[in-house]
Amino acid sequence: MPESLADRLEEGVQEIMLFLPQLAAALGILLAGYAVAKMVERGTDALLHRIGFDRWMREGGVTEALERAGTRLDPSTVLAKLIFWTVMLLVVLLAANAMGLVVVSALFRELLGYIPNVIAAVIVLVLGIVLGEFVKDLVLASAGGVPGVPTLARAAKGAVIILAVFMALEQLQIAQDIVLVAFIAVVGAAALAAGIAFGLGGRDIAAELAREWYERTRRRAAQVEASDPDEDSDPRPPRMTPPLPSGSPPQPPAPPVERGD
Incomplete structure (x- = not known):
């Protein structure tokens, strides 16, 4: 027996009523997730600025590379925004699961992977x-x-x-x-x-x-030569006279040596 228009409308209303809780849950997940993602973004940005992340990236040349790429954001802000969108992808995946959207859920699951x-x-x-x-x-x-x-x-x-x-x-x-x-x-x-x-x-x-x-x-060779001692000086040590034994009379001085003419 074919269904009447009233039966089809009733089935449509029932499907909508069943879908509304899922839609409400998905919207709640999106709103809460957006708030959490914003908090994480601001906290990450503040933490990176506090520890001097931008200064490290500037010394490493990363800031210059970002400026050449056409962005005016500092590295801390860029990293914080990347974290924000990562959290938002996770939030959208949860919302798609709550709504029963299998295809969308699989797509965002691949993106998260x-x-x-x-x-x-x-x-x-x-x-x-x-x-x-x-x-x-x-x-x-x-x-x-x-x-x-x-x-x-x-x-x-x-x-x-x-x-x-x-x-x-x-x-x-x-x-x-x-x-x-x-x-x-x-x-x-x-x-x-x-x-x-x-x-x-x-x-x-x-x-x-x-x-x-x-x-x-x-x-270096000139410095070494300048620091060497004079070659004309006698390198031999002075001649020492051995000491006399105790009790011996003093010896007369040696006569001078006469040189022949």
């Missing part, structure tokens, strides 16, 4: 930038006065950052085969460029280093 990879990639990239800045300062401190060393220091920093970028892409699992091939190509091109540059323009740098080493060696 991917978050550790994103965090690892960000950490690798930040450490790469910091390490690159450290390598640059180390090269400059070792031979900062030699011509061409600033360019070499910047090249070393860029090489470290490029390596960190490829490692971050590996953590993100983005086209791993393509990333591997690109990494090999970049390393090969960098090695070839470095060899050509050293062969064409490295002779002047090598000559400058050899000249500085030669000058230092000459100065």
Whole structure:
């Protein structure tokens, strides 16, 4: 027997009434989760500012990298916002489960499972930038006065950052085969460029280093010669007269030795 319009309306109303508690629960989860995420964001931002996180990132070159990327936010704010959206993804997953949305719940579950990879990639990239800045300062401190060393220091920093970028892409699992091939190509091109540059323009740098080493060696040799005693002085110790035994009369002085004409 076909259902009447009234029966269909009644079934629709019953489904809506059953769905309303789930919708209310999901909205409650979203509101509460948003409040918690905001609290976590503000607390993280305040804590990072208090411990001097921005100063560390500025010294490591991360702030400069963010400015080049076009963002005006400091590293503490960026990290706090990342934590906020991570918490919000978890909140949306809970809300989707409360509403019985299986597809949406599975999607956000996959996103949450991917978050550790994103965090690892960000950490690798930040450490790469910091390490690159450290390598640059180390090269400059070792031979900062030699011509061409600033360019070499910047090249070393860029090489470290490029390596960190490829490692971050590996953590993100983005086209791993393509990333591997690109990494090999970049390393090969960098090695070839470095060899050509050293062969064409490295002779002047090598000559400058050899000249500085030669000058230092000459100065040290001159200092050693200046500190040596006079060669004309008699190096033999003075002649000592043995003491007389007790009770012996004093000996007359020895007659002078006459020289022949």
